[in-house]
Amino acid sequence: MASSSLKAVNISVEFSGLRALDDVTLTVDPEEIVGLIGPNGSGKTTLVNAITGEVPLVHGSVSLREEAITSLPPWKIALKGISRSFQIVRLFNNLTVIENIESASLAHGDSLRVARGKSERLLDEFGLSNRAEELGGALSYGDKRRVEIARALAADPSFLLLDEPAAGMNEAETDALLHTLSRIPRDRKLGLLIIDHDMSLIMRLCHRLHVLASGRTIAAGKADEIRRDPAVIEAYLGAKAAHA
Amino acid sequence: MKRNLLTFFILGGLILLAVVASQVVGIRLYDRVATNLCISLTLVLGLQVFMGNSGILSFAHIGFMGIGAYASALLTIPTMMKGMALPDLYPFLKDVQLSPYIAIAVSGLVAALVAAIVSYPLMRLSDAAAVITSFALLVVLHTVMTHWSALTNGPRTLFGVPKATDVKLAALVALLALVTALAFKESRTGKLLRASRDDERAAAAVGARIPQLRWRAFILAALFTGIGGALWGHFITSFSPRAFYLKETFLILSMLVIGGANTVTGAVIGTFIVTAAYESLRGIEGLLNEAKVSSQPVIGLTEIVLALAMMAILVLRPGGLFPTREIGALLARRFGRPEKSG
Ligand SMILES: Nc1ncnc2c1ncn2[C@@H]1O[C@H](COP(=O)(O)OP(=O)(O)O)[C@@H](O)[C@H]1O
Ligand SMILES: [Mg+2]
Numbered sequence: 001m002a003s004s005s006l007k008a009v010n011i012s013v014e015f016s017g018l019r020a021l022d023d024v025t026l027t028v029d030p031e032e033i034v035g036l037i038g039p040n041g042s043g044k045t046t047l048v049n050a051i052t053g054e055v056p057l058v059h060g061s062v063s064l065r066e067e068a069i070t071s072l073p074p075w076k077i078a079l080k081g082i083s084r085s086f087q088i089v090r091l092f093n094n095l096t097v098i099e100n101i102e103s104a105s106l107a108h109g110d111s112l113r114v115a116r117g118k119s120e121r122l123l124d125e126f127g128l129s130n131r132a133e134e135l136g137g138a139l140s141y142g143d144k145r146r147v148e149i150a151r152a153l154a155a156d157p158s159f160l161l162l163d164e165p166a167a168g169m170n171e172a173e174t175d176a177l178l179h180t181l182s183r184i185p186r187d188r189k190l191g192l193l194i195i196d197h198d199m200s201l202i203m204r205l206c207h208r209l210h211v212l213a214s215g216r217t218i219a220a221g222k223a224d225e226i227r228r229d230p231a232v233i234e235a236y237l238g239a240k241a242a243h244a
Numbered sequence: 245m246k247r248n249l250l251t252f253f254i255l256g257g258l259i260l261l262a263v264v265a266s267q268v269v270g271i272r273l274y275d276r277v278a279t280n281l282c283i284s285l286t287l288v289l290g291l292q293v294f295m296g297n298s299g300i301l302s303f304a305h306i307g308f309m310g311i312g313a314y315a316s317a318l319l320t321i322p323t324m325m326k327g328m329a330l331p332d333l334y335p336f337l338k339d340v341q342l343s344p345y346i347a348i349a350v351s352g353l354v355a356a357l358v359a360a361i362v363s364y365p366l367m368r369l370s371d372a373a374a375v376i377t378s379f380a381l382l383v384v385l386h387t388v389m390t391h392w393s394a395l396t397n398g399p400r401t402l403f404g405v406p407k408a409t410d411v412k413l414a415a416l417v418a419l420l421a422l423v424t425a426l427a428f429k430e431s432r433t434g435k436l437l438r439a440s441r442d443d444e445r446a447a448a449a450v451g452a453r454i455p456q457l458r459w460r461a462f463i464l465a466a467l468f469t470g471i472g473g474a475l476w477g478h479f480i481t482s483f484s485p486r487a488f489y490l491k492e493t494f495l496i497l498s499m500l501v502i503g504g505a506n507t508v509t510g511a512v513i514g515t516f517i518v519t520a521a522y523e524s525l526r527g528i529e530g531l532l533n534e535a536k537v538s539s540q541p542v543i544g545l546t547e548i549v550l551a552l553a554m555m556a557i558l559v560l561r562p563g564g565l566f567p568t569r570e571i572g573a574l575l576a577r578r579f580g581r582p583e584k585s586g
Binding site: 090100108 | 430438443447448454506568577
């Protein structure tokens, strides 16, 4: 049976000799939520960058629905249906909020009218309708994060990669985000890969977890199993688990 | 949409007002100033299409003005005069003589075609590399104009270009440039290009093919600049390659940058302000010289004051007078009920 998954196989990435990723293999299936966790500097962001064509691979391959997309330029990979957000928000600061969201829709070939309609629905969904004509750069941090996710969704992606979407949000905002994110994969028939340090968010949201440490996979599997994995507890959950 | 119409009516109204006023006053000088204003508007709006939307400073622009001016001259100088004006002209061009109006349009297309070819490999460059290569392109275009004697009469002045540009034609073209610049900004290409101006990486991540977008804008900009150059040629009727170099580049850039490159409003207002300042400073310079204030003639006052004004504005308001929003949107936000979209 042909797979409709996103697959990153045996990925290695180096930065001037330093191995940031070492033989990492990760799969995301449609409608699945996968959490990518690990200490700072373990290579999570680099893995997202490797999948989206933003850093060159030393080894490995990336495929989408069995089609090789390794080393394609980022814009081509985006058009194949992979959207992302950035660890440090990257909005178009001098465009209005609605123009920010439209951009992804337009890049995918939608007409101006379709892009406008789609963006208005997304603004509504994310509770941002009253911000439509603000400039991207003028938003609060939490709003910027939400606009970035809405923008990624305007491309109607089949896979969405979110790099620490809850970073810098307060508890209420995080809960609201969790609520929104949990519905997205089924409603929109997409696979979601999410990086975050908020373990309670990750545990409540994700079907599967993938744990990196120093650029290597140290565990991968169902969320509850990972929680009990001694290697993970030592490398990452250590301090928190010991006090729990 | 409504806001864009409002912007168009305000800026278009301003242009018409200036032109009508110049005619009502009925002084020849004002007619010349108004025509020059409209030609400058065409050039500055062309530059805005590329620079404002892509965020890349381009020095090459005035080179395409030169291409337009020479192309239209070649297509319109009467056959009898060509032997004198261009002794080395290729035989197949000797008998060409088009109506200036057709020639002006064709010259825009010629400039656009040259732009399409020479700029294609440059459009993947950003930041300093893009600026320097655009400057290199200006040098190349200038050098070619200076030495391709068969087509340009070399560094010498080319005479005999028929006079065809009046203030009405110039105003009509300026209004066309205004509509096009506003429409391009709101087009798919324009919106994505503006996204890439703000953040290249994020734009690529949403699927924007940036070099392609920039290329389209560059070609459209060259089209308008070529037409602007042709208009100018048919207004001034004799010129040499020196007209299309650093001095003109600085003038056009200062108009755009003082007004605010990111907005069409900025391009128009900047052109008005700098044209007014330029003409009054030249007047003052003339008066000072007549009054013999100093034993030597006062020269360069205009350039220096303009340069200082540009520096002052950029220090105080780095984005220019209209850095982000068009006049229509500003007014709608201030006075109107909040419009839900566009
Ligand atoms: N562009 C880069 N140039 C050089 N080193 C980098 C670059 N990006 C990441 N690294 C290095 O790669 C390692 C993994 O970084 P990153 O993927 O950002 O980790 P994480 O997202 O898990 O915190 C770190 O040691 C980091 O310093
Ligand atoms: Mg990271």
